Amino acid sequence: ASDNDSNDLFSEEAVNGGIRSAADPDPDFDAVKTFRAFKTVVDSSVIDRKLVPDHQLWRYYKLCGARKAFLHRRLPKHINPTLATGVIAETASIAKGIRSYPTTSSSSFEDLAAWKKTLESFELLGMDVSFMRKRVDELLFLLDASPSDDHPSEGYEEAMKLERARATEKVRALESKMASLKDALKEMDMEMEEIAGEKRGHADAMLQLAAAPW
Known part of the structure; x- marks a missing residue:
């Protein structure tokens, strides 16, 4: 495509109406309060929203919002x-x-x-997607560490x-014992209490007998 054809991919929206302009090369994402106000600006030009499906643009908007930054801000001029x-x-x-x-x-x-x-290729271009690549690395690590269907750990x-079941049975047997x-x-305890009661009764009888009048 010619340079003119390429430029047609950008909207003719005035720079002042966009999120970024030559005088404002790297704005604060906090300035974007709504999806309607979200504009993807590359090299001081706003990409036509029609070129990216709404669901992908919305997902990209939420992604930028989560990072509080325009992930494409460092793409080359x-x-x-x-x-x-x-x-x-594709990032979305x-x-x-x-x-x-x-x-x-x-x-x-x-x-x-x-x-x-x-x-990784997007990072080389300047996209701020290292956090996504790190998440993929973590998923790959967990996937590699997880046992497969034919893993001997089965x-x-x-x-x-089986050992746990046996231990449970032993615990139940001990509880029964x-x-x-x-x-x-x-x-x-009951028998000892009875014996103690008998002893107390016998002692009381002896005391009464000993103290009885002549």
Whole structure:
């Protein structure tokens, strides 16, 4: 595409009406209060919102909001507008994939590896996506550390379950013995109380007899 064709990818919106202008090269994201006010500005020009699907632009807006920064703010000047638009849209798609990865059965190790390579290339372009790439690295680490279906730990897990069941039975047997011992102790306490009562009665009788009048 010619330079003119590339420039057509940017809206003709006045610089003063955009989020960024030549006089304001790196604005504070806090200035963006609504999605309507969110504009992706590259090299002092605003990318036409129609070039990025609404759902992807919304996701990218939320992503920037979470980081409180325009993730594309360090893209090189004079970058091809089509490339800039594609990078932003793909960043939004990868963010969705990462967030839904644990609950999406269709995702795989290959997806994570592909996302990592893509994010690394975006970082080289200047996109602020290192936090996303680190999240992918963490997911890859956990995936590598998790046992596979044919992992030998499966047999170990079964053995542990069996051992736990045996230990539970032993505990129940001990509890039963303890209950029996408690009952025996109660009976012994009652017998000792009876003996003590008899002794007290015998002692009282002896005292009465000894103190009785002649």
